[in-house]
Amino acid sequence: MAFDGHNFKLERTLMNYIEHVNKCNRHDLMAFRPFILENIKLGNIRHKFVNKLLAFKDVFKEMGTAITLSENLKSFSTRNHAISEVVNELILQGHLPKLRNEFYPVTTSFYKPPFFQLDRAAVPYFGVRAFGVHLNGFTKNSNGSLDLWIARRAKDRLICPSMLDNIVGGGQPIGLGIMENLIKECTEEASITKDLSTTAIPVGAISYMMETEAGLRHDTLFCFDLKLSDDFVPKNRDGEISNFYRWPIQRVAQIVNDGFEFKFNCNLVLIDFLIRHGFITPDHPHYTKLIKGLRF
Amino acid sequence: MAFDGHNFKLERTLMNYIEHVNKCNRHDLMAFRPFILENIKLGNIRHKFVNKLLAFKDVFKEMGTAITLSENLKSFSTRNHAISEVVNELILQGHLPKLRNEFYPVTTSFYKPPFFQLDRAAVPYFGVRAFGVHLNGFTKNSNGSLDLWIARRAKDRLICPSMLDNIVGGGQPIGLGIMENLIKECTEEASITKDLSTTAIPVGAISYMMETEAGLRHDTLFCFDLKLSDDFVPKNRDGEISNFYRWPIQRVAQIVNDGFEFKFNCNLVLIDFLIRHGFITPDHPHYTKLIKGLRF
Numbered sequence: 001m002a003f004d005g006h007n008f009k010l011e012r013t014l015m016n017y018i019e020h021v022n023k024c025n026r027h028d029l030m031a032f033r034p035f036i037l038e039n040i041k042l043g044n045i046r047h048k049f050v051n052k053l054l055a056f057k058d059v060f061k062e063m064g065t066a067i068t069l070s071e072n073l074k075s076f077s078t079r080n081h082a083i084s085e086v087v088n089e090l091i092l093q094g095h096l097p098k099l100r101n102e103f104y105p106v107t108t109s110f111y112k113p114p115f116f117q118l119d120r121a122a123v124p125y126f127g128v129r130a131f132g133v134h135l136n137g138f139t140k141n142s143n144g145s146l147d148l149w150i151a152r153r154a155k156d157r158l159i160c161p162s163m164l165d166n167i168v169g170g171g172q173p174i175g176l177g178i179m180e181n182l183i184k185e186c187t188e189e190a191s192i193t194k195d196l197s198t199t200a201i202p203v204g205a206i207s208y209m210m211e212t213e214a215g216l217r218h219d220t221l222f223c224f225d226l227k228l229s230d231d232f233v234p235k236n237r238d239g240e241i242s243n244f245y246r247w248p249i250q251r252v253a254q255i256v257n258d259g260f261e262f263k264f265n266c267n268l269v270l271i272d273f274l275i276r277h278g279f280i281t282p283d284h285p286h287y288t289k290l291i292k293g294l295r296f
Numbered sequence: 297m298a299f300d301g302h303n304f305k306l307e308r309t310l311m312n313y314i315e316h317v318n319k320c321n322r323h324d325l326m327a328f329r330p331f332i333l334e335n336i337k338l339g340n341i342r343h344k345f346v347n348k349l350l351a352f353k354d355v356f357k358e359m360g361t362a363i364t365l366s367e368n369l370k371s372f373s374t375r376n377h378a379i380s381e382v383v384n385e386l387i388l389q390g391h392l393p394k395l396r397n398e399f400y401p402v403t404t405s406f407y408k409p410p411f412f413q414l415d416r417a418a419v420p421y422f423g424v425r426a427f428g429v430h431l432n433g434f435t436k437n438s439n440g441s442l443d444l445w446i447a448r449r450a451k452d453r454l455i456c457p458s459m460l461d462n463i464v465g466g467g468q469p470i471g472l473g474i475m476e477n478l479i480k481e482c483t484e485e486a487s488i489t490k491d492l493s494t495t496a497i498p499v500g501a502i503s504y505m506m507e508t509e510a511g512l513r514h515d516t517l518f519c520f521d522l523k524l525s526d527d528f529v530p531k532n533r534d535g536e537i538s539n540f541y542r543w544p545i546q547r548v549a550q551i552v553n554d555g556f557e558f559k560f561n562c563n564l565v566l567i568d569f570l571i572r573h574g575f576i577t578p579d580h581p582h583y584t585k586l587i588k589g590l591r592f
Contacts, residue, residue, distance in 0.1 A: 111581040178578045201574035205587050222578045276572055278497035282474045282518045285407040291501050295588045
């Protein structure tokens with residue numbers, strides 16, 4: 001377990017779960033301007049980035065305190081084209097990181113048609129909602145105890161390199177169903193066959209709104225539980241994971257509670273798992289606060 | 297299945313789950329005044345009832361737009377004594393229903409010491425938080441299908457007579473632990489032995505804020521799942537239940553979705569169960585709205 005001894009000591013208490021919820025929901029909307037389209041608030045853009053966008057007068061414009069798209073951009077495709085040009089130019093200017101070449105739908109709800117699509121790299125800069133799928137892969141031992149499979153992210157990952165992660169997790173690109181995406185990620189990240197991944201049970205979702213250097217992450221993660229056989233061993237295919245560990249759930253709970261070894265949002269997925277399976281119980285002083293805090 | 301044919305038809309859609317969440321969260325706080333103590337908001341009291349309380353000048357007083365207790369009432373016991381006298385007088389005057397002789401803790405969180413105690417009958421008039429325990433008792437069949445045990449409330453119950461209910465459910469009185477209360481309710485309501493009820497898994501909590509004729513119900517229900525053996529049959533002891541039914545989960549889901557046969561808050565407990573066990577899936581158009589809506 002790698003941690004900074006000094007900070008770790010300061011932060012170690014018997015009830016750190018809530019700190020993960022707080023961390024994932026830390027934001028100050030005063031630092032942002034609302035991003036509105038067709039009278040619907042789609043996101044929040046940091047003042048500094050608003051100024052960069054407003055330089056593109058044919059695409060972005062002010063509307064009171066908010067920022068919106070030019071009314072000439074009415075359709076999904078014209079919006080995509082115009083915004084893609086802006087994004088490419090801002091990458092050249094050094095105001096956006098390089099493209100991920102994976103498009104996310106921009107929408108207020110996963111169940112509504114998207115207003116336009118945005119490269120994953122630009123999503124937090126617009127503070128628009130993003131979606132993902134995360135899997136808890138577990139094994140029940142003959143003595144009734146439960147082991148959870150945990151992944152360690154490859155050290156070359158853009159976000160949270162070398163940190164611990166759920167066995168499978170991924171963003172939700174446009175045009176793919178939630179279950180299709182889970183099956184795809186299961187194959188790529190852990191060599192879980194389609195026959196097996198389709199037995200995963202959808203068990204809810206967690207969400208959060210977190211200010212980052214880029215802007216604002218407003219994410220909803222659909223969570224799945226998958227019971228694995230005792231002899232199952234995950235194998236990574238896409239290079240995103242360096243190791244897998246099969247750990248008793250109590251060990252996972254301790255790591256989540258004691259520090260920050262997991263990628264920030266995986267802690268919320270795990271806290272949700274610990275609550276649903278009775279490993280965090282109603283006598284925990286933050287029980288109701290945790291349950292409420294997992295849904296922003 | 298008893299229902300009003302006409303209304304039922306109007307309300308029947310493929311996605312009525314959300315209507316239960318909406319119904320349990322319908323309230324207009326403009327009709328209430330905040331009830332504050334030691335600078336902490338404890339509840340909401342309807343204007344008309346505030347006037348009744350303010351007639352007791354030694355106990356209640358205004359503080360700006362809020363209502364609070366006289367500063368002479370500093371301790372748990374002096375508050376209990378004074379409020380109990382007011383409650384008894386208001387029962388005599390016909391402004392409160394008769395005592396339930398069961399005290400609830402008045403607090404902002406189940407984990408903090410209560411400010412005072414209040415007879416269960418008066419709780420919604422003060423709009424203070426109340427807590428409860430509800431149990432999902434289920435059986436897994438050899439073919440993998442799941443049956444849920446459902447109760448029908450006795451026809452002489454004060455609230456929701458003859459309506460469907462969870463197999464076990466009850467309010468959380470002062471001085472009893474959550475698990476102690478569950479064990480007690482399991483014995484009284486369904487003859488579930490202590491050995492069995494202690495195997496119930498705490499799986500989270502649902503909460504809601506609902507305006508009623510009495511005032512405001514601001515409830516948090518701790519939810520438990522209990523796996524029952526195939527030959528288990530519940531038997532009621534306290535007269536609160538007239539019948540038990542063992543129904544396939546799909547039938548329960550249909551009844552919840554199609555109408556209002558269950559006691560209002562049981563619908564939320566069941567929707568939470570359906571989500572956690574994958575019977576309501578992420579492709580349901582209200583999936584994220586339901587998950588968020590179950591926690592007020």
